[in-house]
Amino acid sequence: MIKQGPRDLVEQVQEAGLCIGCGSCVELCPYFRSHNGKTVVLHDCDLEQGRCHAWCPKAELDLEELSQALWGKPYRFTGVGPHLALTAAKAGPALGEGAFQSGGTVSALLAAALDQGMIQGAVLTGREGLEPLPTLARSLDEIKACAGSKFTAAPTLAAFNRAQAQGAEGLAVVATPCQGAALAQRRLDKVNPDAPTGPAELVVGLFCNWGLDPQGLMRFLGQKVNPETIKAMDIPPPPAGVLTVETTEGTLEIPLDEIRGFIPPACAICPDMTSEWADVSVGMLEGRPGWNTLVVRSEKGRALAEAAADKGWLVLEEMPADMREHLAGAAEAKRARALGAAQEQGLLGGPDEPGPKALRVGPEFWAELSQGKGE
Ligand SMILES: Cc1cc2nc3c(=O)[nH]c(=O)nc-3n(C[C@H](O)[C@H](O)[C@H](O)COP(=O)(O)OP(=O)(O)OC[C@H]3O[C@@H](n4cnc5c(N)ncnc54)[C@H](O)[C@@H]3O)c2cc1C
Numbered sequence: 284m285i286k287q288g289p290r291d292l293v294e295q296v297q298e299a300g301l302c303i304g305c306g307s308c309v310e311l312c313p314y315f316r317s318h319n320g321k322t323v324v325l326h327d328c329d330l331e332q333g334r335c336h337a338w339c340p341k342a343e344l345d346l347e348e349l350s351q352a353l354w355g356k357p358y359r360f361t362g363v364g365p366h367l368a369l370t371a372a373k374a375g376p377a378l379g380e381g382a383f384q385s386g387g388t389v390s391a392l393l394a395a396a397l398d399q400g401m402i403q404g405a406v407l408t409g410r411e412g413l414e415p416l417p418t419l420a421r422s423l424d425e426i427k428a429c430a431g432s433k434f435t436a437a438p439t440l441a442a443f444n445r446a447q448a449q450g451a452e453g454l455a456v457v458a459t460p461c462q463g464a465a466l467a468q469r470r471l472d473k474v475n476p477d478a479p480t481g482p483a484e485l486v487v488g489l490f491c492n493w494g495l496d497p498q499g500l501m502r503f504l505g506q507k508v509n510p511e512t513i514k515a516m517d518i519p520p521p522p523a524g525v526l527t528v529e530t531t532e533g534t535l536e537i538p539l540d541e542i543r544g545f546i547p548p549a550c551a552i553c554p555d556m557t558s559e560w561a562d563v564s565v566g567m568l569e570g571r572p573g574w575n576t577l578v579v580r581s582e583k584g585r586a587l588a589e590a591a592a593d594k595g596w597l598v599l600e601e602m603p604a605d606m607r608e609h610l611a612g613a614a615e616a617k618r619a620r621a622l623g624a625a626q627e628q629g630l631l632g633g634p635d636e637p638g639p640k641a642l643r644v645g646p647e648f649w650a651e652l653s654q655g656k657g658e
């Protein structure tokens with residue numbers, strides 16, 4: 284049996300440089316803490332099995348097992364993952380003004396879920412200077428205060444653990460794909476299903492191709508701008524090739540080549556571009572600023588999107604076929620790159636492959652890969 288205790292987590296993920304700092308292992312016990320965007324271990328713990336390891340998205344993430352448990356079907360290596368609908372979307376008039384990243388679809392869905400009584404609050408990622416600041420939002424104003432993307436990995440799930448431990452229930456989480464994978468693993472928790480921390484009521488996933496190391500970016504940008512003056516950041520679609528930093532003094536354009544070095548190694552083995560384990564997933568809509576791509580995956584997500592559109596929180600439009608194809612191609616390219624990189628590094632395995640693996644795939648795909656035919 285593969286060991287799944289905190290020592291194994293430290294060895295397989297943290298010491299191996301694969302920790303993305305998602306915060307899923309933080310504040311489950313007194314030992315794991317988040318400091319300056321990094322997950323640190325304060326004390327050694329010899330527990331043989333722990334939720335810290337079982338939920339980590341970078342240790343033993345079994346894509347086939349998760350897909351069967353969540354969607355009742357095999358993991359697919361094509362397209363944007365299981366979905367009921369794929370549309371263009373943006374916030375409707377009910378949401379009002381806000382500093383949204385693109386169309387405000389994420390904020391609109393959360394506002395609608397709160398309005399409907401589907402959730403009691405949402406664990407979001409705000410910002411203090413350059414540092415991402417996970418926080419529990421319980422009102423429309425608090426949701427809007429967290430709008431906008433922070434392009435670094437963030438310990439959002441530490442705030443989720445803390446809120447749950449303090450008794451909060453019915454929470455949504457807005458999650459990057461790695462955070463979404465950690466949340467998905469809670470749905471099949473085999474370690475301690477009676478613990479106060481567990482699955483989220485609703486997961487709104489974000490698209491993500493890569494994130495940046497928070498400490499690296501803070502050091503780099505701190506030399507160029509006063510972090511207190513930053514209003515927003517954006518990575519416009521190709522061919523722009525820049526990170527734009529909007530400050531009270533003006534807008535700075537930083538070539539992506541100057542910040543690529545801050546992409547953590549964990550992102551290279553991340554197969555998920557479109558948050559495949561979420562109830563709904565949201566990304567930019569290329570070529571249409573002010574709009575989002577919305578992927579509706581679960582029945583709960585469908586009910587929310589329909590109610591949000593009915594009540595004026597959300598505007599939905601059909602997505603042209605060429606955009607769907609382009610999106611599917613981009614998701615497939617990221618998946619193939621990540622699985623290739625994981626295999627090269629010995630971090631990918633089939634279901635029965637010995638030794639710790641960061642990622643596992645089903646027997647058929649593993650057989651194909653082992654024969655050198657996998658995509
Ligand atoms: C690291 C990162 C990489 C991304 N890469 C892509 C990409 O390659 N392609 C693409 O189409 N879209 C990408 N996105 C998503 C995109 O930037 C927008 O978040 C998305 O289009 C939703 O826009 P919106 O106007 O609906 O969001 P808003 O209504 O402004 O809401 C944004 C929400 O994102 C949450 N959030 C912000 N930063 C983080 C973070 N670091 N971790 C977790 N949650 C966060 C906030 O809590 C907020 O609720 C990325 C986002 C992040 C955080």
Ligand code: SF4
Binds near residue numbers: 296304338339341
């Ligand atoms: S759960 Fe998240 S923060 Fe903890 S070790 Fe894994 S990747 Fe790092």
Ligand code: SF4
Binds near residue numbers: 436460461495
């Ligand atoms: S690429 Fe994957 S691992 Fe990296 S920040 Fe995005 S979701 Fe997380």
